[in-house]
Amino acid sequence: MGLYDDMEATAAEANEAPQTAAAIIPAPACPDTELAARIRHLTRDFSIEVLPKTARKINHFSECLPSGSKVFIPYLPGATFRDCLPLAIRLRREGMEPVPHIAARRLRSRAELTETLSRLRDEANVRQCLVIAGDPDRASGPYAESMSVLETGLLEDYGIETIFVGGQPEGIAGIDQQAIEAALIRKNAYALSSTASLRLISQFTLNFRALTTWQARLAELGNQLPLHVGIAGPTSLTTLLRFAALTGASASMRAMRRYGAKLTQLASETAPDMLVSYLASRQAPSGPDASFSRQMVAGLHVYTFGGFRQSADWMTSVGRGDFALKPRGKGFIVSPLSKRG
Numbered sequence: 595m596g597l598y599d600d601m602e603a604t605a606a607e608a609n610e611a612p613q614t615a616a617a618i619i620p621a622p623a624c625p626d627t628e629l630a631a632r633i634r635h636l637t638r639d640f641s642i643e644v645l646p647k648t649a650r651k652i653n654h655f656s657e658c659l660p661s662g663s664k665v666f667i668p669y670l671p672g673a674t675f676r677d678c679l680p681l682a683i684r685l686r687r688e689g690m691e692p693v694p695h696i697a698a699r700r701l702r703s704r705a706e707l708t709e710t711l712s713r714l715r716d717e718a719n720v721r722q723c724l725v726i727a728g729d730p731d732r733a734s735g736p737y738a739e740s741m742s743v744l745e746t747g748l749l750e751d752y753g754i755e756t757i758f759v760g761g762q763p764e765g766i767a768g769i770d771q772q773a774i775e776a777a778l779i780r781k782n783a784y785a786l787s788s789t790a791s792l793r794l795i796s797q798f799t800l801n802f803r804a805l806t807t808w809q810a811r812l813a814e815l816g817n818q819l820p821l822h823v824g825i826a827g828p829t830s831l832t833t834l835l836r837f838a839a840l841t842g843a844s845a846s847m848r849a850m851r852r853y854g855a856k857l858t859q860l861a862s863e864t865a866p867d868m869l870v871s872y873l874a875s876r877q878a879p880s881g882p883d884a885s886f887s888r889q890m891v892a893g894l895h896v897y898t899f900g901g902f903r904q905s906a907d908w909m910t911s912v913g914r915g916d917f918a919l920k921p922r923g924k925g926f927i928v929s930p931l932s933k934r935g
Contacts, residue, residue: 624875626919629871629874629875629919630915630917630919632874632875632877633870633871633874633912633917633926634912634913634914634915635874635877636870636873636874636877636891636893636894637870637874637894637909637912637913638913639893639913640663640664640893640894640895640896640909640913641663641664641665641666641693641795641822641893641894641895641896642659642663642664642665642666642827642895642896642898642902642905642906642909643665643666643667643668643895643896643897643898643902644665644666644667644681644898644902645667645668645670645902646667646673646677646678646680646681648898648902649681649684652902652903654688655684655685655688655689655690656688656689658902658903658906658907658910659690659906659910660910660913661689661690662689662690662691663690663691664690664691664693664722665685665690665691665692665693666693666694666695666724666895667681667682667685667692667693667694667695668695669694669695669696669697669700669726669728671729675706675710678694678695679713679714679717679718682694682714682717682718682720683717683718685718686718686719686720691721691722692718692720692722693720693722693723693724693758694714694720694723694724695723695724695725695726696710696723696724696725696726696743696749697726697727697728697729698725698726698727698728698733698737698738698739698740698742698743699727699728699729699730699732699733699734699737699738700728700730700734701733701734701735701736701737701743702734702735703735703736704735704736704746704748706735707737707743707746707748708748708752711748711749711751711752711754712752714752715752715753720753720754721753721754721755721756722754722755722756722757722758723749723754723756723757723758724757724758724759724760724795725740725743725744725749725757725758725759726740726759726760727739727740727760739777740759740760740777740781741777741780741781741784744757744759744781744784744788745784749790750788750789750790754790755790755791756790756791756793757788757790757791757792757793758792758793758794758795758822759781759792759793759794759795759819760794760795760796760797761778761794761795761796761797761808761812761821762774762796762797762808763796763797763799763801763804763805763807763808764797764799764801764804764808775811775815778794778812778815778817779815779816781794781819782816782817782818782819785818785819791820792819793819793820793821793822793892794812794817794819794820794821794822795821795822795824795895796808796821796822796823796824796895797824798824798825798826798897799824800826802869802872805823809821820892820893821891821892822891822892822893822894822895823873823891823893823894823895824894824895824896824897825866825869825870825894825895825896825897826866826896826897826899827865827866827896827897827898827899827901827904827905827908827909828864828865828866828901828904828905828908829864829898829899829901829904829905865908865925865928867917867920867925867926867927867928868924868925870894870912870925870926871919871923871925871926873891873894876891877891894909896909908928911928911929912926912928916928916929917929
């Protein structure tokens, strides 16, 4: 049984009105033949993250990712820049596009930022990065937020061509929503003068309604940054719920709370096929529909939660078309990844 079938079964067992798959994620509104093409198009150029610890278990990234894949390198609590640089160098040597995180509040000085960018450019030919505020409550140096790093202009000076900035469909715990939206407006304004391409990448969400509500709000705010939607790679529901709590995905938690305890016993694994199907249905095979060109989806970013190889194989298989649509718009089933020669 799939995750959404489990939800219906759990609701019936509890004598509750069943919450159907369509109630959680609406069925795609296009013929199956078109939908399959749109799914392949949307997933073909995905990005993914990998931790240095996980990377040590991978012989060569070409074993599990297409050449040129964008691989994000998270800046975890307790890590240092020195932990991330060797992985960026390795990814470049193995034909991938390294995308390191730059955490503003971790930087102790402008000199440290300059050195970081210099070494990323000279040693790993880094051309893309994700700029975030970072996890400390207080800044270690002069940069308290991602905008303060952007406004130095140093990223462009050191050859960064694409800058990803964070988006929060479910907000950020402890930060006023107006402040979050004001920061987004500032990033849009900055993008107009930057030589780099700024792109918006969202935290992952388990809640479709939160995502669509946020997309509508982006349109109201006049967002012009192409949107990359964060999705959770195939993993256990227990892990999804734990990370939803850790990342402050409150709407996701509320949506799952009614079923979570029983579902952790029923569902050993869940995949994002229904969400991918729905997002793909609102895209034309050759690109996003004009009316949703900014607020819909320019790409997908996969949060792996430790299951890097499983997530990479799943996304690569979908991009190759190795999947079969389920009936009644209930997602798709992915075939095992073909062995590479």
